[in-house]
Amino acid sequence: MSEVTLQAWRSNSLLAFHRKMLRDKPLGGIGGLIFALFLFCGIFADLIAPYGMNETDMRRVLQAPSLAHWMGTDHIGRDVFSRILHGAQLSVIIGFLAAGLATILSIVLGVLTGYFGGKADMLIQRFVDAWMTFPDLVLLIVVVSIVGPGKGQIIIILGCLYGIAGSRIIRGSTIAVRENMYTHAAQSMGATTLHILWFHVLPNVMPVVIVLFTTRVGAVILAEAGLSFLGLGIPPPVPSWGSMLSGGGRTYMYVGPWLALAPGLALTVVVYSINVYGDALRDMLDPRMRGR
């Protein structure tokens, strides 16, 4: 980790950091704003949504977008905009919990194998190699068909899936940090291994962890939508963007295109904004990418 980068990361508050991002990396900055908006919608969905997520109104079936229903209504008269907001809530929950689980798993595996090295590292990393060669979707379908669909299962499966693969990245930066003089200095000072890991290694791999986490949130949201689209994700009537696409969206595509467009666009915009935000974060934290 270069000092200049850390200086930029440290000496500015989070707000100033993002103001700088808006100036230097406008695309990433806007991505960050959209991501923040998505978070806000997800957290306060119950308060913002004009209608309940399963409030049907048979008199207003398949209505085109209007002032009363910003994104129209579906085939049983539910407000699509409200469902998108509740879908955002689900995506936030799954995205953050699964990406959080994945990141923690990556940190534990990566820091331990990277710091200690040796035979255990060899064994675990060969297992990670094997794990990464396995196609994600096939694994997901197999596991879901065994344990059945549901929020908890999806979070644990996606968390493990991305967590194990991501451990390689954390391991790499841990090895770099381990070789620094200050870890040896801490050892010469009588610090225990646990203290060195917590106090000296972890704070120095944190920039990598932050970037890993943001990219994982996008990946997990997309994976959950894919599973729900296939009917393997969150069971109805909970409005997942994936199941909104496959349910009403696909069946009534020609009568009410907004049914497919709304969740599709929401997914695209959110995942895209998270990814460009993650890219910008990495660019601003990686000295080799600076000034490009």
Add this chain to the structure above:
Amino acid sequence: MSPLLAISDLSVTFVTERGQVQALDGVSLSLNAGETLAVVGESGSGKSVTALSILGLLGDSGSVSNGSIEFDGEDLTKVSVQRLREIRGNQIAFIFQEPMSSLNPVLTIGTQVAEPIWLHHKKSWSEAFEQAGELLQRVAIPDAVKRLEDYPHQFSGGMRQRVMIAMALACQPKLIIADEPTTALDVTVQAQILSLLKNLTKEANSSLILITHDLGVVARYADKVAVMYGGRVVETAYATELYKNPQHPYTEGLMASIPKLDGDPGSTLYTIEGQPPDLSNLPSGCSFNPRCPHAQDKCTMTKPTLAEVAPNHKRACFGYER
């Protein structure tokens, strides 16, 4: 009075891909409380390995194969890892040669100076932090208390080495080992740092092992000197004695290669011929024999042992006519 530190017949081997390398071969040193010992030698002579082996910091590939390190009545080669950890930083402190990379870039200076106090003295964090401020004052960092909140990149190299000294002094250790503490610094800063180190260790009545390749440093700051070559101690004496009367041809060579103020400005500097030896393939007999101007047949066959030539003055050489 028994010495504070007595290293006797210490041998250290490293396992490398090319096989075993003997980094130290029968090193013996001793140091009394309050004394400063300079360990001199070129790169690869074993000075740093000697220092690291005192604290058991040889890493996975190195191990002590023979000998003992008596510190304050305990043999450090035999104590448990846990006991070693209690000694490290608390009774023996280590100052590394790179002040630029020895500090963690993401933690404040105050946190890092308070760390050893917190680790060893079981004080509350705020007490340790307060003490860190006093320590920074002692190493003459201006605005010490204010600077506790600063990060390492806001300090110059000399200031960082002062911070390292503050960290070393934090637990009032009996022994401070400084491994080339000024190598990475400007010449003008070097003198300041060394004087500071010397004065503060004297104030605290700590002993100091100063590892260096700079004989000028030795002359000014050391009480005793040990000259190392090829993993062995070739000469030990009090500093004044060594300067007046060097006994080993290697020491003589080192002395002769220092530029003299009263020398002829146009003259070529003296150099010791040849290269430092490859530790995995040492010459037989005295490892200095290929470079020694006085080498005899005996020198290529048997290793000379460290023997007294004058009171408190030992050398490992068969001797020669001058």
